[in-house]
Amino acid sequence: MYTLSYIEYQIISIAIPVALALVSCIAVVVGGIKLGLDKVVRKVFPYVKKKEEAVLLVVFYATYIFFSSFTDISYKYDPFDPFDCFFYSNWSLVQATPEEALILEENVLCFTVNLNIGRAMGQATGTLAFSWIFSSVIIWISIELKKKRMKATEERNNKRCYSCCLLLIVCYIPACLLSMGLIAIGIIAVIHKFTTLVSSIEIITCGSILGLQIKFLIISDVVLCINNLKQQRQRRATDDKKKPLLPTRSSTVNTTPTDVLVHT
Numbered sequence: 001m002y003t004l005s006y007i008e009y010q011i012i013s014i015a016i017p018v019a020l021a022l023v024s025c026i027a028v029v030v031g032g033i034k035l036g037l038d039k040v041v042r043k044v045f046p047y048v049k050k051k052e053e054a055v056l057l058v059v060f061y062a063t064y065i066f067f068s069s070f071t072d073i074s075y076k077y078d079p080f081d082p083f084d085c086f087f088y089s090n091w092s093l094v095q096a097t098p099e100e101a102l103i104l105e106e107n108v109l110c111f112t113v114n115l116n117i118g119r120a121m122g123q124a125t126g127t128l129a130f131s132w133i134f135s136s137v138i139i140w141i142s143i144e145l146k147k148k149r150m151k152a153t154e155e156r157n158n159k160r161c162y163s164c165c166l167l168l169i170v171c172y173i174p175a176c177l178l179s180m181g182l183i184a185i186g187i188i189a190v191i192h193k194f195t196t197l198v199s200s201i202e203i204i205t206c207g208s209i210l211g212l213q214i215k216f217l218i219i220s221d222v223v224l225c226i227n228n229l230k231q232q233r234q235r236r237a238t239d240d241k242k243k244p245l246l247p248t249r250s251s252t253v254n255t256t257p258t259d260v261l262v263h264t
Contacts, residue, residue: 003084003093004084004111004113005093006086006091006093006109009071009084009111012070012071012111012113013068013071013073013111014068016067017063017064017066017067017068018064020063020064020067021059021060021063021064021067022060024059024060024063025059025060025063028059062124062125062128063124064201065120065123065124065201065202065205066120066121066123066124067120068201069114069116069119069120069123069124070113070114070115070116070120071111071112071113071114072111072112072113072114072196073109073110073111073196074109074110074111074112074196075107075108075109075110075193076108076110077094077096077104077108077110079096079097079098080098081110081112082112083110083111083112084110084111084112085108085109085110085111086108086109086110086111087107087108088107088108088109094108123202128205128209130206132209134175134178134206134209134210138171138172138175138210141171142168142171145164145167145168145171146164148160148164149161149164149165149168152164175210176211178207178210179207179208179210179211180207180211181207182203182204182206182207182210183203183204183207183208183211184207185203185207186200186201186202186203186204186207187200187204189203
């Protein structure tokens with residue numbers, strides 16, 4: 001039976017999924033130009049807010065996770081598993097007996113091909129669905145606060161408008177921390193071998209999609225909120241200028257030289 005080399009496993013697990021993900025992004029761009037990318041985005045990825053770069057990133061992640069799922073990776077050598085293991089020192093194939101495997105101390109990296117299409121689809125769609133849940137919660141909170149802020153603006157209730165803007169910022173801060181935390185966890189997990197590369201990519205995908213959504217919401221909501229508050233201040237200053245001034249008494253009396261009598 002033919003055994004794949006370390007380089008061949010790297011090509012199957014990383015290079016081919018990346019290449020297919022790039023091809024998928026190109027297909028989305030070409031199809032979007034002909035069909036209208038905004039319509040495609042709203043139907044497939046409603047939480048992406050019609051941003052082309054976000055759509056391409058989501059498509060890239062989904063395609064990469066799907067094709068990477070056909071390769072299983074392990075960091076533990078077991079002679080009874082169907083994995084092909086390689087030493088970290090020289091990437092040579094590990095060929096040890098069960099007795100030698102018990103005392104094997106050198107770090108190894110193991111691969112095996114698993115053509116399970118159902119599992120690959122489940123991992124890709126599950127990752128996007130989990131990301132969509134986070135994004136949907138943030139969008140719902142943003143929409144509700146935006147409605148209240150617009151109503152407060154119509155009523156010229158500055159205090160309530162300030163409160164809505166403050167709540168928006170308070171909502172985005174933990175969401176940003178969650179996004180950066182997921183990305184950091186995914187990177188740390190793969191560096192320290194707590195999980196496989198595909199699992200780390202799934203965690204990073206959740207954090208990246210949430211981070212993209214937060215970025216677009218901050219730009220569209222917080223900046224708009226700040227501009228709205230500035231307009232309210234300018235409007236209030238204009239109204240103050242239009243108010244009639246109260247008459248004031250002058251302590252000085254205007255006189256002319258003819259009004260002054262000079263007594264000699």
